[in-house]
Amino acid sequence: MPEQLEFDQAHQTLQDVSEAIDQGRFVFVRRQLQDMEPEDIAQLLEASPRKSRDVLWQLTDPEDYGDILDELSEDVKDDVVAKMAPETLAEATEGMDTDDIAYVLRSLPDDVSRGVLAQMDTADRLRVETALSYPEDTAGGLMNTDVTTIRGDVEVDVILRYLRIKAELPEATDTLYVVDQENRLIGNLSLTTLVTSQPDKQVIDIMDDADEAITVDTKDSDVASLFERRNWVSAPVIDDNQTLVGRITIDDVVDVIREDAEHSMMSMAGMDDDEDTFAPVIKSARRRSVWLGVNVLAALTAASVSNMFESTLEQMAAIAILMTIVPSMGGVAGNQTVALVIRGLALGHIGDSNQKELLRKEAAIGFLNGILWAIILGGIVMLWKEDIVLGLIMSGAMLTNLFVAGIAGVSIPIILKKMDIDPALAGGMALTTITDVIGLLVFLGLATVFLV
Amino acid sequence: MPEQLEFDQAHQTLQDVSEAIDQGRFVFVRRQLQDMEPEDIAQLLEASPRKSRDVLWQLTDPEDYGDILDELSEDVKDDVVAKMAPETLAEATEGMDTDDIAYVLRSLPDDVSRGVLAQMDTADRLRVETALSYPEDTAGGLMNTDVTTIRGDVEVDVILRYLRIKAELPEATDTLYVVDQENRLIGNLSLTTLVTSQPDKQVIDIMDDADEAITVDTKDSDVASLFERRNWVSAPVIDDNQTLVGRITIDDVVDVIREDAEHSMMSMAGMDDDEDTFAPVIKSARRRSVWLGVNVLAALTAASVSNMFESTLEQMAAIAILMTIVPSMGGVAGNQTVALVIRGLALGHIGDSNQKELLRKEAAIGFLNGILWAIILGGIVMLWKEDIVLGLIMSGAMLTNLFVAGIAGVSIPIILKKMDIDPALAGGMALTTITDVIGLLVFLGLATVFLV
Numbered sequence: 001m002p003e004q005l006e007f008d009q010a011h012q013t014l015q016d017v018s019e020a021i022d023q024g025r026f027v028f029v030r031r032q033l034q035d036m037e038p039e040d041i042a043q044l045l046e047a048s049p050r051k052s053r054d055v056l057w058q059l060t061d062p063e064d065y066g067d068i069l070d071e072l073s074e075d076v077k078d079d080v081v082a083k084m085a086p087e088t089l090a091e092a093t094e095g096m097d098t099d100d101i102a103y104v105l106r107s108l109p110d111d112v113s114r115g116v117l118a119q120m121d122t123a124d125r126l127r128v129e130t131a132l133s134y135p136e137d138t139a140g141g142l143m144n145t146d147v148t149t150i151r152g153d154v155e156v157d158v159i160l161r162y163l164r165i166k167a168e169l170p171e172a173t174d175t176l177y178v179v180d181q182e183n184r185l186i187g188n189l190s191l192t193t194l195v196t197s198q199p200d201k202q203v204i205d206i207m208d209d210a211d212e213a214i215t216v217d218t219k220d221s222d223v224a225s226l227f228e229r230r231n232w233v234s235a236p237v238i239d240d241n242q243t244l245v246g247r248i249t250i251d252d253v254v255d256v257i258r259e260d261a262e263h264s265m266m267s268m269a270g271m272d273d274d275e276d277t278f279a280p281v282i283k284s285a286r287r288r289s290v291w292l293g294v295n296v297l298a299a300l301t302a303a304s305v306s307n308m309f310e311s312t313l314e315q316m317a318a319i320a321i322l323m324t325i326v327p328s329m330g331g332v333a334g335n336q337t338v339a340l341v342i343r344g345l346a347l348g349h350i351g352d353s354n355q356k357e358l359l360r361k362e363a364a365i366g367f368l369n370g371i372l373w374a375i376i377l378g379g380i381v382m383l384w385k386e387d388i389v390l391g392l393i394m395s396g397a398m399l400t401n402l403f404v405a406g407i408a409g410v411s412i413p414i415i416l417k418k419m420d421i422d423p424a425l426a427g428g429m430a431l432t433t434i435t436d437v438i439g440l441l442v443f444l445g446l447a448t449v450f451l452v
Numbered sequence: 453m454p455e456q457l458e459f460d461q462a463h464q465t466l467q468d469v470s471e472a473i474d475q476g477r478f479v480f481v482r483r484q485l486q487d488m489e490p491e492d493i494a495q496l497l498e499a500s501p502r503k504s505r506d507v508l509w510q511l512t513d514p515e516d517y518g519d520i521l522d523e524l525s526e527d528v529k530d531d532v533v534a535k536m537a538p539e540t541l542a543e544a545t546e547g548m549d550t551d552d553i554a555y556v557l558r559s560l561p562d563d564v565s566r567g568v569l570a571q572m573d574t575a576d577r578l579r580v581e582t583a584l585s586y587p588e589d590t591a592g593g594l595m596n597t598d599v600t601t602i603r604g605d606v607e608v609d610v611i612l613r614y615l616r617i618k619a620e621l622p623e624a625t626d627t628l629y630v631v632d633q634e635n636r637l638i639g640n641l642s643l644t645t646l647v648t649s650q651p652d653k654q655v656i657d658i659m660d661d662a663d664e665a666i667t668v669d670t671k672d673s674d675v676a677s678l679f680e681r682r683n684w685v686s687a688p689v690i691d692d693n694q695t696l697v698g699r700i701t702i703d704d705v706v707d708v709i710r711e712d713a714e715h716s717m718m719s720m721a722g723m724d725d726d727e728d729t730f731a732p733v734i735k736s737a738r739r740r741s742v743w744l745g746v747n748v749l750a751a752l753t754a755a756s757v758s759n760m761f762e763s764t765l766e767q768m769a770a771i772a773i774l775m776t777i778v779p780s781m782g783g784v785a786g787n788q789t790v791a792l793v794i795r796g797l798a799l800g801h802i803g804d805s806n807q808k809e810l811l812r813k814e815a816a817i818g819f820l821n822g823i824l825w826a827i828i829l830g831g832i833v834m835l836w837k838e839d840i841v842l843g844l845i846m847s848g849a850m851l852t853n854l855f856v857a858g859i860a861g862v863s864i865p866i867i868l869k870k871m872d873i874d875p876a877l878a879g880g881m882a883l884t885t886i887t888d889v890i891g892l893l894v895f896l897g898l899a900t901v902f903l904v
Contacts, residue, residue, distance in 0.1 A: 014803050039681040042680065124867070169648055170779065171683070191644065195554055195612060195615045195647060228707075229489075229523070250706075261713025261714060264717045265720065269788050270784060271791050275792060284817050288821060292781060296781065302776055303774055303776060307773050317765040317772075320758065329745060329747060329748070338721065339723050340727060348495065349495075349498050354501055365733055368733065373744060380752070447556045
């Protein structure tokens with residue numbers, strides 16, 4: 001009988017193990033680790049502060065090292081690998097998929113990775129070196145070379161006998177690839193078709209034609225979007241000569257999807273998406289200060305706008321008190337639009353054909369919300385500061401800034417993308433700078449003209 | 453020979469089709485649509501302004517309606533379905549998976565969905581009604597009931613004969629489920645094991661024990677994290693009596709992963725993650741204004757803090773000019789931490805056992821970056837405003853606020869999560885309010901004490 005999975009259990013284990021580490025009960029920890037799947041140990045490592053990680057790694061069965069490394073995120077993996085000897089690493093990679101070994105080796109310093117390769121047998125080394133020769137963010141970098149190929153002119157029962165002699169198929173195999181003498185892909189035979197077909201049928205008559213295949217240089221995000229749309233579990237990869245060179249499986253694609261989505265979220269907050277939750281303080285502080293430096297420029301830009309209105313501010317403190325409201329609302333409204341556009345760009349929904357329509361729509365939303373909040377905030381200011389003109393100035397600035405925010409929210413990510421700058425990273429900051437500057441200019445400008 | 457996929461082609465089609473719609477060349481559009489896969493038509497609909505969507509839908513072969521609806525995001529699907537008659541909808545759902553029909557029906561008004569159900573044959577209707585009885589965000593809502601079950605005491609060649617008689621297996625079948633007489637799950641037989649085993653082997657000897665199974669009430673995000681960690685392609689779902697009730701396939705899980713990740717990103721910008729890129733203006737404006745309303749409260753809170761220092765602001769305009777810098781830097785630094793913590797919470801990396809360590813680490817980072825930017829901005833202010841005391845005040849406020857931002861950035865999302873409030877939605881706004889208030893209080897407070 002299967003046990004029903006308890007999801008609180010994972011957190012309980014985490015709690016138990018970290019307490020045990022603190023108390024030095026290493027035998028208990030080792031026993032816990034022996035009962036855990038490699039992917040759960042990886043999760044435990046990610047969730048552990050750095051000093052506990054070292055202890056955990058020492059207490060883990062080295063047999064599991066390879067599978068665990070494969071599941072760790074970039075930064076945590078680097079952290080763990082940095083302390084391993086090349087021989088231990090080479091042993092750990094035994095039995096791992098080629099693409100996963102390449103993933104581990106890529107992040108190592110060149111001499112260490114050469115050391116690990118030197119420890120492998122020739123066949124394995126050549127396979128891994130081939131995988132390393134493709135850029136990491138392409139189909140070539142994602143694929144595995146363990147394809148099972150068959151010929152088209154044989155019968156189903158011959159295939160079954162062949163597979164029984166092989167006795168094992170690579171993980172996540174759902175399809176056999178049908179190739180010609182030159183190893184060019186001509187069709188796919190899914191296992192479901194194989195097991196439901198009569199033994200005397202010829203492969204060529206029951207296979208699906210290979211009408212779509214991924215090439216080695218396809219970008220990994222394009223691979224992910226194809227898998228998502230076509231509901232594939234695996235897909236063949238061919239080179240420019242139509243030769244079958246490997247296959248990509250859904251588990252690696254899921255990682256790409258997760259990373260791409262995390263990338264947008266983390267970048268929008270000015271964070272590196274590789275950042276380990278328990279990264280070293282100095283390293284994190286340095287990485288993050290880059291973004292704070294960009295914000296210093298943005299904040300000083302805003303300050304120099306208000307500086308232009310120094311004499312106005314001198315004459316009326318109420319203006320200084322209220323001047324932050326307009327940029328704040330513009331920033332929030334504009335960032336709503338930026339998030340929508342970044343998602344649309346990532347999903348491939350936004351292109352030359354519909355940008356204008358999107359701009360019209362977001363400008364209209366900005367205008368409508370501008371009117372709403374101009375009335376509300378104008379009213380609040382009139383009542384609070386008992387000044388009708390000041391209220392009207394607030395209204396005018398609010399309407400202008402929310403309208404500008406809608407237009408800038410669409411234009412900025414699209415322009416950044418055209419300039420090959422990541423809109424998720426730079427979009428929000430650029431938008432906020434514009435809404436700050438416009439908001440302050442209009443509010444302080446109107447105040448200068450009508451109040452002082 | 454497979455064609456090599458051209459990813460620019462999708463955008464080209466989009467461009468061509470939308471031009472053709474504008475010019476009324478509907479024959480061309482219909483021909484284009486006939487050549488496209490349903491999932492690509494779905495993509496085209498999502499990327500099209502609303503008025504083009506209607507035309508596209510009219511020109512699409514009704515045979516494809518079901519598959520297209522299944523691929524559309526919530527809002528776009530609602531938009532399209534709203535214009536369909538129940539009979540057309542019932543026809544469209546023929547041949548769709550039960551879970552996908554349930555997905556389409558869930559979003560319909562009750563009377564329409566009853567109308568559609570009434571048009572189905574009894575067996576289908578019962579299956580769909582069962583699916584509808586599970587909450588949408590649980591394993592029950594994700595699963596499909598088309599499981600292929602076998603007994604443990606039969607031989608491999610009997611299974612193969614049985615499958616050949618069936619002649620077809622449900623999509624994405626990679627495993628047959630082994631059940632006892634009461635339909636309780638006792639094991640899994642993967643197709644790869646089936647095709648590599650000798651014909652006289654008994655199922656019970658070659659199957660994997662069902663040591664982990666998902667129950668119907670498991671949350672969909674927990675299902676997704678299990679699939680990700682275990683690299684599953686499909687998984688059985690059991691009820692409280694260990695009875696096999698369905699299976700979940702990776703394609704539906706990928707949707708959950710994508711939606712969860714998008715949810716974090718969109719929520720952090722105060723957006724509904726269902727929002728259609730081309731949603732109606734009024735609907736969007738209303739949805740977004742809720743978040744702007746929350747921000748009005750935050751902005752007014754900040755304004756009332758500066759209001760407390762009205763007399764200080766009256767005496768020195770430079771203070772008003774500089775007072776926005778400290779809250780701005782605190783907001784950016786704090787939101788970096790918030791993004792890290794939200795991701796950690798979503799991945800299950802943060803729990804009771806490591807919160808303190810995380811707090812210490814983020815406070816240290818805040819302190820370090822606080823010192824750095826205190827020195828830089830203090831220096832800039834001294835040079836710009838030629839006022840050493842004002843520079844020191846800037847430094848003190850900056851250091852305090854970045855330190856507070858680190859602490860608040862960890863605490864706020866964790867506290868919100870404990871209160872069952874979505875940290876992705878409320879975290880950033882709560883953080884910004886705190887860094888605004890603290891930043892202004894400290895900067896204006898110090899200025900009041902030391903300068904006026």
